Amino acid sequence: MTARDKILGRIRQRLGREGPLEGAEAAALRARIDGHQRGIVPNRTNIPHAAQVDLFQEKAEALAATVSRAKSLNDVPEIVSDYLTRHNLPGKIKMSPAPFLDGIPFGAMPMIEITRGAAEASDEVSLTPAFTGIAETGTLCMASGANTPSTLNFLPENHIVVIRASQIAGTLEESWDRLRQAFGEGNMPRTVNFISGPSRTADIEQTLIMGAHGPRRLHIVIVDDGPEDT
Amino acid sequence: MQVESRRFKKQAHEALHDENIQKAFSKVKTGFPVNRAKAVSELPEFDDLRDAARDLKNHILAHLDFYLETFEEQVTLQGGQVHWCSSYAEARDAVLKICEAANARTVTKGKSMITEEMSLNSFLEEKGIEPIETDLGEYIIQLAHETPSHIIAPALHKTKDQVTELFHEKHGKYGFHERLTDPQALVNEARSILRQKYVDADVGITGANFLIAETGSTVIVTNEGNGDLTQSLPKTHIAVSSIEKVVPTLEDASTLLRLLARSATGQEMSVYTTFSTGPRRADDIDGPAAFHVVLVDAGRSELVGSDKQDLLRCLKCGACMNHCPVYQAVGGHSYGWVYPGPIGAALNPQMVGLEEARHLPNASSFCGRCEEVCPVRIPLPKIMRLWREEAFEKQIAPKPERWGIGLWAFFTKRPALYRLATGLAARLLHAMGGRRGRISKLPLLSGWTSVRDFPAPLGKTFMQQWKEQKGAGK
Ligand code: SF4
Numbered sequence: 001m002t003a004r005d006k007i008l009g010r011i012r013q014r015l016g017r018e019g020p021l022e023g024a025e026a027a028a029l030r031a032r033i034d035g036h037q038r039g040i041v042p043n044r045t046n047i048p049h050a051a052q053v054d055l056f057q058e059k060a061e062a063l064a065a066t067v068s069r070a071k072s073l074n075d076v077p078e079i080v081s082d083y084l085t086r087h088n089l090p091g092k093i094k095m096s097p098a099p100f101l102d103g104i105p106f107g108a109m110p111m112i113e114i115t116r117g118a119a120e121a122s123d124e125v126s127l128t129p130a131f132t133g134i135a136e137t138g139t140l141c142m143a144s145g146a147n148t149p150s151t152l153n154f155l156p157e158n159h160i161v162v163i164r165a166s167q168i169a170g171t172l173e174e175s176w177d178r179l180r181q182a183f184g185e186g187n188m189p190r191t192v193n194f195i196s197g198p199s200r201t202a203d204i205e206q207t208l209i210m211g212a213h214g215p216r217r218l219h220i221v222i223v224d225d226g227p228e229d230t
Numbered sequence: 231m232q233v234e235s236r237r238f239k240k241q242a243h244e245a246l247h248d249e250n251i252q253k254a255f256s257k258v259k260t261g262f263p264v265n266r267a268k269a270v271s272e273l274p275e276f277d278d279l280r281d282a283a284r285d286l287k288n289h290i291l292a293h294l295d296f297y298l299e300t301f302e303e304q305v306t307l308q309g310g311q312v313h314w315c316s317s318y319a320e321a322r323d324a325v326l327k328i329c330e331a332a333n334a335r336t337v338t339k340g341k342s343m344i345t346e347e348m349s350l351n352s353f354l355e356e357k358g359i360e361p362i363e364t365d366l367g368e369y370i371i372q373l374a375h376e377t378p379s380h381i382i383a384p385a386l387h388k389t390k391d392q393v394t395e396l397f398h399e400k401h402g403k404y405g406f407h408e409r410l411t412d413p414q415a416l417v418n419e420a421r422s423i424l425r426q427k428y429v430d431a432d433v434g435i436t437g438a439n440f441l442i443a444e445t446g447s448t449v450i451v452t453n454e455g456n457g458d459l460t461q462s463l464p465k466t467h468i469a470v471s472s473i474e475k476v477v478p479t480l481e482d483a484s485t486l487l488r489l490l491a492r493s494a495t496g497q498e499m500s501v502y503t504t505f506s507t508g509p510r511r512a513d514d515i516d517g518p519a520a521f522h523v524v525l526v527d528a529g530r531s532e533l534v535g536s537d538k539q540d541l542l543r544c545l546k547c548g549a550c551m552n553h554c555p556v557y558q559a560v561g562g563h564s565y566g567w568v569y570p571g572p573i574g575a576a577l578n579p580q581m582v583g584l585e586e587a588r589h590l591p592n593a594s595s596f597c598g599r600c601e602e603v604c605p606v607r608i609p610l611p612k613i614m615r616l617w618r619e620e621a622f623e624k625q626i627a628p629k630p631e632r633w634g635i636g637l638w639a640f641f642t643k644r645p646a647l648y649r650l651a652t653g654l655a656a657r658l659l660h661a662m663g664g665r666r667g668r669i670s671k672l673p674l675l676s677g678w679t680s681v682r683d684f685p686a687p688l689g690k691t692f693m694q695q696w697k698e699q700k701g702a703g704k
Contacts, residue, residue, distance in 0.1 A: 188445045213366075
């Protein structure tokens, strides 16, 4: 008997069943999965979208992320350059190959050197898009893919994320629905990361220290929706 | 993990006299519970979510075979592989085989309690594969050759000075020779050493907080980001998980996620919650090329349908120990096996045998705080009581306890007599406490009162007070 048979057999025996569930019972469970009904969803995000964006910012800042607002992608180079100067960082950025980021006119900032691709151990600053933002907790949702390598979310010490206001959803559940729309029911990208603030640890005498293994700093740029988004 | 639960009393006694342990664990009550209370107060839906989580987990357990098979189908469909293991030995072998196929010399590890259960690290070492723990707490105790003393803060028992000495002693070979005393500097040093390890490792091993039947995903929750580097940089990702972690849908996982971090650390969400599904896709430019799930039973299926099935709802959040006066007094190692605190007292007898762990279900003041804070409402005191009764029936309990519980059983079957007797005892204890309200010596409780005072009851039993209060409320 295989371990699989042993384990399933013992579970069934303890549940007082002979074999696997069949017929209507199995169909009901299948339907429960396919229907992926929402459970109890906190009421706090039951507010207009503009207020959700404010809530997202407030929650993210409470998690020790920093946030800037930009009117358009044209404002992003200056925000990034200020950020690098403020933290005394070299003008070198590893950026996701995502087409959305092509719209940032970095050409106007020749002192910032941009390379694109997955993260390497020597990268100090990464710049990535996000799949969604979640207002409920100030969380970013990142979906991996050819243009969005997930190592950029973890390896560099500084992570800058550029997100459109329209990408900010209320809750985890809304974010799941958008993911299903983008990738198809039952399909997931290899990695979906929910990120709530920069990395931290309290493993030494319960003292909170930032930057344990992931980014020490997380900066989020919320860009107003362009004409194409509204 | 080596089982040392038999020595609970001795270990607890020693812990009560250990200054470092007393300092470390007394800090627990001013940290975790305060943060949890704040997070709970900010989510009006919290208690409803706990009911929903309890019902969800019960639903899963009643259909566990179905959800596990569905999970396996999805993992396979996404290009991953599930390895079913009914024992620790099978699980160790499954991990070894995958490591050997990947020609692994070093593996990085995210924090995982199941791999503690199955003593994976020492096994891999014997086979010539170097396991490297990457969660800072796990890294510290691995360096010190110790075991975890808390399920989410494994190095809770270590003082900063001990970490200073440990790093000073062990980090010389990496070119670090300074004796660091600043916590931030200590973290930075470990960070820079582990950075290279992530990149060099052939295999990354993580645990799983949840398995998603709908999508075949495994989920990890961390604050450091170590688990993500562990599972995204090496060529092979192995997620080791026990069978009860499966949940039907992403929405179901969301319900549990809203409870998990709040109950554990008082965060609304932990910093990183990651869903991993299959190996990297054809056009992905990073991520592991192979994805394996090692699914471990090791005694859990025996709990299904039993009077202790509720234990399988556990999310391993640590709230019960954070709120437990006994845990805070005796520390984590006294319990002698992977799980300390109330969940350990209730679960370890099942996992390592009642004979071995017979003292643990007594390690309770029956104050009920653990059940009050448990996000999935596990009736921990009731389960400890079941074990005590079982130990008594099987005559495994030592003499004085047999006498004690026998008396208790006699009285509980005669409620009027019980009320009279406990009323008397409460008044007696109250009188003994005198003005100070503390009792410094008690028969049968000398293990407790030799180092601390026992708070004297107010002179009334709970039932008497309940009656009066109810009367007052009318
Ligand atoms: S028993 Fe409850 S409180 Fe304790 S670790 Fe498990 S889920 Fe958390």
